Amino acid sequence: MSNPRWRAFARIAVLSSSLAVAIVALAQTSAVDEIAKYRAALQDGNPAELWEARGAELWKQPRGPNKVSLEKCDLGLGPGVVKGAYTQLPRYFADADRVMDLETRLVWCMVKLQGFSEADAVKNHFGGPGRKSDNEAFVAFVTSESRGIPMNVAATHPKEQEMYRLGEKMFFFRGGPYDFACASCHGVDNQRIRLQDLPNLTTKEGAQKAYSTWPAYRVSQGELRTFQWRLNDCFRQQRFPELKFTSDASIALTMFLAKNSNGAAYDAPAIKR
Amino acid sequence: MNKEIIAWTVVGGAAALLIGCATAPSDAETTAKATQMMKASFNERGQAKLDRLDQDETQKLCSEYTGKDLPKEVAERIEKVNLESIKWPADGKYLGDWKSGEKIAQQGQGMQYSDDPKKPSGANCYACHQLAPQELSFGTIGPSLYQYGKARGYTEETRKYVYGRIWNSEGYGACSNMPRFGHNHILTEAQIKDVVALLMDPDSPVNK
Numbered sequence: 001m002s003n004p005r006w007r008a009f010a011r012i013a014v015l016s017s018s019l020a021v022a023i024v025a026l027a028q029t030s031a032v033d034e035i036a037k038y039r040a041a042l043q044d045g046n047p048a049e050l051w052e053a054r055g056a057e058l059w060k061q062p063r064g065p066n067k068v069s070l071e072k073c074d075l076g077l078g079p080g081v082v083k084g085a086y087t088q089l090p091r092y093f094a095d096a097d098r099v100m101d102l103e104t105r106l107v108w109c110m111v112k113l114q115g116f117s118e119a120d121a122v123k124n125h126f127g128g129p130g131r132k133s134d135n136e137a138f139v140a141f142v143t144s145e146s147r148g149i150p151m152n153v154a155a156t157h158p159k160e161q162e163m164y165r166l167g168e169k170m171f172f173f174r175g176g177p178y179d180f181a182c183a184s185c186h187g188v189d190n191q192r193i194r195l196q197d198l199p200n201l202t203t204k205e206g207a208q209k210a211y212s213t214w215p216a217y218r219v220s221q222g223e224l225r226t227f228q229w230r231l232n233d234c235f236r237q238q239r240f241p242e243l244k245f246t247s248d249a250s251i252a253l254t255m256f257l258a259k260n261s262n263g264a265a266y267d268a269p270a271i272k273r
Numbered sequence: 274m275n276k277e278i279i280a281w282t283v284v285g286g287a288a289a290l291l292i293g294c295a296t297a298p299s300d301a302e303t304t305a306k307a308t309q310m311m312k313a314s315f316n317e318r319g320q321a322k323l324d325r326l327d328q329d330e331t332q333k334l335c336s337e338y339t340g341k342d343l344p345k346e347v348a349e350r351i352e353k354v355n356l357e358s359i360k361w362p363a364d365g366k367y368l369g370d371w372k373s374g375e376k377i378a379q380q381g382q383g384m385q386y387s388d389d390p391k392k393p394s395g396a397n398c399y400a401c402h403q404l405a406p407q408e409l410s411f412g413t414i415g416p417s418l419y420q421y422g423k424a425r426g427y428t429e430e431t432r433k434y435v436y437g438r439i440w441n442s443e444g445y446g447a448c449s450n451m452p453r454f455g456h457n458h459i460l461t462e463a464q465i466k467d468v469v470a471l472l473m474d475p476d477s478p479v480n481k
Contacts, residue, residue, distance in 0.1 A: 162306075165298075169307035172339040174332045176325040177384050177459060178452040179443075183339060185414070193400045193412040235315075239384045240325055242318040249314030252307075 048140055048217040048269035051224040055141025058134060064114025073109035075102070075142065086146040087266050090255045092157040099163045101254045103228045104246040106138050125245045126229050129222075139215050139226045146266045151212060153259040160255065163248075167256030170249060171201070176239040182253075185234075196273075201257060208264035211257050216270040224269060227254055304337070319386035331355060335448035348447035356444030358456055359437050362466065367432040369466030371477040377464050378404060378471055384459060394459050396439075396468055401451070404471065405478035415451060422473040423480040435469050 059070050059082075075085035076093070090101040096108055103125070110121040127133030155164050174181040185193065186201040200206040215226045228243075231250050235243045243250055298306075308326070317323050328336065331351050338347065380395020382388045398404060401414035404421075425431045438445050440455030454460040460468070471477050 165303050166307045166310055169303050170311065172336055173307065173311070173328075174336045174339075175328050176321075177457040179332060179335075179457075180452075181336065181339070184450050187339075188414075191413050193414065194410045195412075198414075236385050236387060239321065241315040241321040241323055242386060244314050244316055247314035248310045252310065 046217055046269065046271045048144075048215075048224050048271065051137050051140035051217070052144045052269065053141075054132075055137035055139070058137055059141055064110065064116045066113065066115035068113055070106075070109055070113065070138070072113060073106070075105055082142055082145045084146050084149045086143045087149045087151050088153060090160070090163065090251055090258060091154065092159045099157075099159050099251055099255065101227070101246075101251050101258075102139060102142060103135060103226060104251060106135065106142075107246055122245055126226070126232070127223055136215075136224045136226055140224050140269050143215055143266075143268050147268070149266050151208070151258065151261045151264045151266055153255070153262055155255065155259045163252045163255040164259055166248075167252035167254070170253055171256055178239045180238040182234065182238070185237075201260075204260060204263075207257050207260035211261035212264040212266050213268050213270040213272070215268055216272040218272055220273055300337075320384065320388070320390040321386040331443050331447075338448065343447060351447035352444055355441045355453070355456065356437070359440045359444060360455065360462070361433075362436070362462055367429075367436040367466060368470045368473060369463060369468075371467070371470035371474040371479075374467035374469070374471030375405060375478070377460070377468055379408070393461070393464070396454060396460055396464070398468065398471075406481070407478060418472055418479065420480055422475065422477070427473060427475055432469060432473050435472050436465060439465050439468060 062069050072079045074080075074093075074095075075082065076088055076091045077083075077085050086102055089105070090099050092099050093105065093108075095112075098104075100108065107118070107121045110116045111118055124131060124133050125135040127136050155161055171182045174184070181187075183202065185191075185198050186206070189200045189203070189206075191198045191200075199210040201210060211227075214230055215224055217224050228245055228250055231253055232243045232245075235241075311326050312323065315323060315326065331354065334347055334351060338344075377396045378398035381397040381400060382392065383394025383397070388394075398418075399408055399411045401412045403411040403413075403417040403419050406419060421435075422431070434445075438451075439460070441453045442449040442451040443453055443456075452459060455462070455465055472479055474480070
């Protein structure tokens with residue numbers, strides 16, 4: 001059991017079975033309180049560490065047709081600077097003439113530095129059973145380098161401001177056969193769907209708490225999930241078509257929530273239900 | 274002379290647009306741009322086609338007025354249009370089988386691209402409402418419906434109201450947060466009757 005992978009798996013098995021018992025037993029008290037306890041207990045052993053370590057390895061590896069690493073990738077604070085970079089994303093990148101979130105910028109670096117085709121760079125962006133995702137590993141590594149640093153998204157460039165406004169519009173856009181907007185599930189304090197607490201993302205505290213704890217290792221899925229994944233899955237529940245990975249709509253919503261979370265001490269990769 | 278005025282108006286309009294981008298654009302401009310952006314940002318998948326991004330009038334108005342006071346005329350218009358669209362049961366009966374209604378109220382699948390379109394949708398009432406007291410896993414987006422029929426009275430009028438409310442909630446409160454189950458073809462007429470029975474049958478656990 002000295003292998004960290006096995007230790008993590010053992011923890012997950014214990015975690016998921018006791019979590020199931022806890023949810024049934026607790027029923028009406030907030031499941032989140034329980035999860036908070038598990039998170040505290042697991043602080044020295046969140047399985048997200050496995051993704052962080054793999055991402056740190058991959059970051060240094062010469063890859064792609066150009067056989068170079070991502071160590072010169074500019075995440076906004078200059079080539080190669082990873083520390084704190086996530087707390088200032090999304091941002092406008094002059095070289096791409098586009099506002100980008102982390103995942104979009106990683107694709108950009110894989111294409112421009114490493115010479116991957118766009119199609120290869122976006123392949124396998126969300127992992128699944130037996131299908132490891134490099135994107136998830138990179139995201140885990142880069143975000144872990146921002147732990148403890150306050151969120152500080154400037155949104156001063158006109159294109160950043162526009163993205164913020166568009167994200168805000170989308171948040172309140174009702175559509176589809178269920179008439180849902182993001183605000184239908186995330187617009188009021190202390191509501192839940194079944195027993196799942198829904199953060200009110202229209203308040204500063206709500207946005208701070210939610211945004212600063214993504215990406216997260218999802219116990220129920222055994223996978224580290226990124227913010228693009230979170231949005232994608234909420235749109236599925238919203239009965240919308242499938243959100244394209246790195247699309248402008250995904251970046252606009254990320255900008256809206258990231259900027260609203262300014263000031264929060266960034267605290268991810270986290271661990272969630 | 275006329276031509277010149279027109280030319281200047283066009284130039285002025287274009288300049289205003291450019292300035293509009295540099296400063297704050299109007300709400301309508303942002304809406305138009307957001308709609309355009311969304312159209313380019315989604316893929317059709319399974320049953321979820323891109324036309325799901327096309328809003329009907331109710332959705333458009335309710336998006337526009339989120340966070341603002343809904344003017345009385347607008348609210349009345351939304352309620353009128355939606356009330357008129359309700360298809361009432363041909364046999365005049367509103368109550369089905371509460372046991373089947375309980376199953377439907379528990380089921381959450383339906384209309385997601387990950388759902389099988391050949392299987393009937395569930396209503397997922399428990400996602401938002403407390404109903405039968407045995408079910409502890411209920412959401413709080415909507416009010417508790419526990420003891421609904423008992424409290425409101427088992428009258429024809431209440432049955433009709435509940436049927437209509439489930440068919441098209443916007444008819445009873447503009448910009449309701451409850452899906453329009455009949456109007457948007459989520460549930461069939463028979464399914465709705467069963468769920469009405471869950472709320473309105475004196476034998477239903479909801480009324481115990």
